[in-house]
Amino acid sequence: MEQLPKNLLPDEASPEWMNKGDNAWQLTAATLVGLQSVPGLVILYGSMVKKKWAINSAFMAFYAFAMVLVCWVGWAYRMSFGEKLLDFLGKPAVSLDEKFLLGQAFLGYFPTATMVIFQGVFACITLILIAGALLGRMNFRAWMLFVPLWLTCSYTIAAFSIWCPDGWLAKLGVIDFAGGYVIHVSAGVAGFTASYWVGPRSDDDRERFPPNNIILMLAGAGLLWMGWSGFNGGGPFAISTDASLAILNTHVCTATSLLTWLLLDTVFFGKPSVIGAVQGMITGLVCITPAAGVVQGWAAILMGLISGSIPWYTMMVLHRKIKLLRLVDDPMAVFHTHAVAGILGGILTGFFAVPKLCRLFYMVPDWEKYIGLAYGLQNGRTSAGFRQIGVQLAGIGFVICLNIATTSLICWFIRLIVPLRLSEEELETGDEGVHGEVAFALFGDGERFQNSKHNSVYDAEEFSYIGSRSRPIGEVQMV
DSSP, X not given: OOOOOGGGSOOSSSOTTOOHHHHHHHHHHHHHHHHIIIIIIHHHHHHHSOGGGHHHHHHHHHHHHHHHHHHIIIIIHHHHHSSEEETTEEOOOOOOOHHHHTSBOSSSSSBHHHHHHHHHHHHHHHHHHHXXXXXXXXXXXXXXXXXXXXXXXXXXXXXXXXXSTTSHHHHHTOOOSSSIIIIIIHHHHHHHHHHHHHOOOOHHHHHOOOOSOHHHHHHHHHHHHHHHHHHHHTTTSSSOHHHHHHHHHHHHHHHHHHHHHHHHHHHHHSSOOHHHHHHHHHHHHHHHTTTTTTSOHHHHHHHHHHHTTHHHHIIIIIHHHOHHHHHSOOTTOHIIIIIIHHHHHHHHHHHHOOHHHHHHHHOOTTGGGOOOXXXXXXXXXXXHHHHHXXXXXXXXXXXXXXXXXXXXXXXXXXXXXXXXXXXXXXXXXXXXXXXSOOSEEEOSSSOEEEOOSSSOTTOOOOXXXXXXXXXXXXXXXXX
């Protein structure tokens, strides 16, 4: 019998159960998802807001990424994917011991450490998406408390219920390929709810909130789009044909959605909008996420047409007509791009899911319970198809109710400790008042720029620059 090459032979560091290819891809996918947040959404948020909020917006994302990871290994991973405590929650426990981390993950042929970081970056991006609804007015100290509380009290429940094999919705057979429910519907509803409790931006900011750098905004959007290869491609936890299909469907749906949104902007408003194209990109990415590896390519295109049109309608038309939507200030339109698009994706998954593809994805004995209504009607399993739609709707209802309740309670609790909203003075000054820093400082126009004495990279005394009127006005200093 021919022997395997030496690099494929099992040893203590590469046990027999570990597939090196799967492990390599899963770590790559985790990195891609991490890049969606840092730097992707950091750049997108920092560029898409008014200049005076660039640092605060980017920093909310930057902080959340760090805080979530620490909480994740401290207790939240085991609450999301560990031993069952309740039908919707795992037992909290630390995920730092090498005996635990080097063992085989409950899904996939790779170590638990790989699963911890892969699922961890998903948790990170969920909190960062919520931040998009709170930009330009939330007290940063309140945000510092909100992140660990929401991760612990809301995210872990949705993740365990839907993704953990012991979760009650997982047992019912809900299909959420890579986070349409756990991440996007959760973030959209939680962001909208938190926006209600925090209150709106200043009147001036609500009336005029131009992006400070549209080109850089596109760079952040591009990182978000390309990073989705890891977001959805990592869903099967293996280098499989289904992973390839998921990635292709993701990009086809997203491109279709972007073009649909662009067409609607052009027809109804007369001009193709770059910001609109970014919104259409996001709705396409969100809509395909729960379905990526379990639908046909033609279904992905149909989903792109729907995700580029219905959220466009809710944002551009219904938003102005419904009092609650006008009342709640959502700067990044997280409700429309994530809650609405995520709900659409969940329902369409229940309609278009292919039984064979569900078998390839889930690889479980009772795979036949996963069937889209379209195929149930075609194969004489109508009741099974309607059941799948019912399970999908039950998942949506659960996530909505969970996030309205937990987010409201968390906001109520936080405001007992610190104000949820910045002071009027801080709302007026923005970054300089909140952080003592500005994103872009112009020299040479006669203005005096004074650096903060705190956190100096040189650890030096406070210093100041006096701009000379003779210096060219276009000279820019990034700080």
